Amino acid sequence: MTDLPDLPPLREVINAHGLFASKALGQNFLFDEQLLGRIAAIPGRLRDTNVLEVGPGPGGLTRAALRAGARVTAIEMDKRCMAPLGDLAAAFPGQLTVIEGDATKVPADSLFPGEPYAILANLPYNVGTQLFTGWMGGEAWPPRWSSLTLMFQLEVAERIVAAPGSDAYGRLAVLAQWRATPKIALKVHRSAFTPPPKVMSAMVHVVPGEMPEGVSARVLERVTEAAFGQRRKMLRQSLKGMPGALAALEALEIDPARRAETLSVAEFVAIARILTAA
């Protein structure tokens, strides 16, 4: 076991750098190092693994990943966090690269040329959902990332893992489940954050699975957009404007009187396969 550097408590780091949490940047910091250790353990063994951390803030989750032996590249847009992250890079020589910038504008694959990497992030809700949709939605599969371990508000996490028939089931569930297995790995109480957000949060862990053959991600996205865009309507109505969709329902013996929320992920995939071939 290598010696790990002694680090000051995170609250001291924040105070030393005058780092009050900015509402505009969606900052809710985690200071509980035991909890941060549990979060960093979700992806599995991190020793000598490339990790992309988005939104490290003052570096709570970053230090947990570094202690686990990861090689971390962290993208943070708040200039004020550069000093504490610089201190962390000095404490773990060769293990941490910090990029000041907007993660939505940096293609993740370009940071790890030819190598796999795990993605770890506690992000503001809107940025997290935007990045998640991008990471899950590419045509190329398997993706270069080996896992996603992301904090969401609990309600969004429940939409990601939702099963057909539930109110939470929709486009996000199909996007997340058609070629991957998302799980809620840990629920995090609002009181764990400084300042506490209004709602509960949860860590979602996603590992890529098999890509079903003959299905375009773009086509599947269009089918779910149309179907869930009018989720209370019957499929014969919501899919009416999509050429070939009603014929696909007939070929698959899917009753056009059903509603989107009753269709399994496999049924959406089957519809998209027929439309992809058309």
Ligand SMILES: C[S@@+](CC[C@H](N)C(=O)[O-])C[C@H]1O[C@@H](n2cnc3c(N)ncnc32)[C@H](O)[C@@H]1O
């Ligand atoms: C919820 S805080 C979490 C901070 C830290 N990871 C923790 O767990 O304590 C989210 C962080 O993401 C940063 N952030 C927000 N939008 C970002 C973006 N588009 N690109 C990079 N960082 C971003 C914020 O500045 C903030 O530091």
